[in-house]
Amino acid sequence: MNAFDEDTLHAYVDGMLNETKRLEVDAWLAGHPDDAERVRAWIAQNQALHAAFDPVLNEPLPLELVRATRRQRPAISRLWRAAASMAVLAVTGLAGYGLGLRSAEPEIIARMPRDAALAHVVFSPEQRHPVEVDAAHAEHLVKWLSKRLGAQLAPPDFTAQGFELLGGRLLTGGNGPVAQFMYQSADQRRITLYVRRAAGGNADTSFRHARENGVEVFYWIDQDMGYALSGAIARAEMQRLADAAYRRIGR
Amino acid sequence: MNLLRPDLIEHLPRLRRYARALTRDVTQADDLVQDTLERALVKLDLWRPGTDLRAWLFTLMHNLFVNQVRANKPLETDLDTAQDIPVNGGQMDAMALRDIHTALGRLPAEQREVILLVGLEQFGYAEAARILDVPLGTVMSRLSRGRERLRQLLAGEEIDAKVVKLKVIK
Missing domain, CATH: 3.30.200.100 (MucB/RseB, C-terminal domain)
Known part of the structure; x- marks a missing residue:
């Protein structure tokens, strides 16, 4: 399987890939713990940003x-x-x-x-x-x-x-x-x-x-x-x- | 004449969220929102109906923010202006919230903007490029550098300035 470039991994994190591509990246990450680790951290960043600043919407x-x-x-x-x-x-x-x-x-x-x-x-x-x-x-x-x-x-x-x-x-x-x-x-x-x-x-x-x-x-x-x-x-x-x-x- | 501007009001909560994350200061953030609205009302005739009003408002806010950063301090010093922000309870514990506040403060403003537009405000990469008036490739490289730096900051790793510099490639 081909390695994915950095941009594709970001697009994966931000939910901007189509279904086919997303599944391909899933499969790639399953076998590449270093990339999987980075992707997990980026997803956690997005979640942390929402947890920290979404309350502003309700103020x-x-x-x-x-x-x-x-x-x-x-x-x-x-x-x-x-x-x-x-x-x-x-x-x-x-x-x-x-x-x-x-x-x-x-x-x-x-x-x-x-x-x-x-x-x-x-x-x-x-x-x-x-x-x-x-x-x-x-x-x-x-x-x-x-x-x-x-x-x-x-x-x-x-x-x-x-x-x-x-x-x-x-x-x-x-x-x-x-x-x-x-x-x-x-x-x-x-x-x-x-x-x-x-x-x-x-x-x-x-x-x-x-x-x-x-x-x-x-x-x-x-x-x-x-x-x-x-x-x-x-x-x-x-x-x-x-x-x-x-x-x-x-x- | 409309006394209410529902189009602008609808965007108010999100403009406040973005400004708060950008400045990490309640007063500064609301001042930025106020300036944005004032400018929007003056320039509303320039906004083309049918195009995304929200993106246009974020563009105005970006321009004002950049001018402020330029006027107040060079971008470099922005690296060290992490502030301690009182946090209000939420789904995460206070420690984690303070961490993300502090870590955001340690990012260069240009990386912080991209991370927030994409990760928090959920703009597409091309939209973020239009808002910031930079090429798509620049958005991607800022996103990449910013997220990597944030990862190191949140993991508590010491960042070697030289290493970061080496990663600054477009």
Whole structure:
């Protein structure tokens, strides 16, 4: 049998050979311990790199970096902020005028649909690391996220609507931790439930809808917690899912 | 106008992973990512739709990284700037993680880049060559030298500078 050049051995390690060639290299390595030893070490290097740096994929995304992915258009964003604060005025007006709300709280509500849609867009396409803790460890997942948020969470069950819990992760959003639960349907569509604290004397709000760059978001406040359900799927179906979540969490 | 840039956001976790491995420093890595995004937004009109956006972003990051390395220190000194990095628990024990961190720091930046693009980010050899703007043969020789050196470092072998020099052949 012919010896293989160095490039072929690297291509073997990196999974870039076709089946025939790969089997030939396998056979060669079986009879050549020196080459086999080098190849084993290279494979171990790739594994060590993944073990050392894959956790970065699951880290909460720093908001400055998320913002840096948007085009800087001061005029537009000023307009947006103005629109957002108008919305906040309307909300607080409904919730009870002059209750002495802390100024940071309404902003959290105003930003929630956008932050939730962002978190959805970032993580729902992930193939290898869609969630930090998977549903197989559901009990641990709920306990862990509840502890980090300082509130007892209970991810709603969407089995009747055709979505299974995939798992969840912890993010940062503005002033505090955020839990994200991800669900997937049999045809691989994904929805995410974004949960954060929204305390500060706000009355519970009704159910609201926003559309953020193709992502449908339904959001509400219930007992000091803010919830937002996001999905890039038809609004009518999202509404049904959000209704189910709203009813279950509200109980 | 889109307020969200989902195309760029999707790549954020991987850009951060590569930058972290490249610099082995959280702040430095995120600064590099931020610079990359800023440049990407300025140059987005130059990106041709239909081509690989991820590879294009890595190209931008490579150029920024090279400029930084050049501005801060000659490539030679990079050999000795292995840092001790606090590690967060994972599948491997802390010792092994620190080893790979330290060993990466001892590789010349150009070898480290190839090893990370191929071994961690899983780019093909030709893609890595395009990102780094070097011939395919250069990618292969850097990969070969880098992996061999990493193997010796991880095995705890003392590297004789002369031996390494002899291996520098394209």
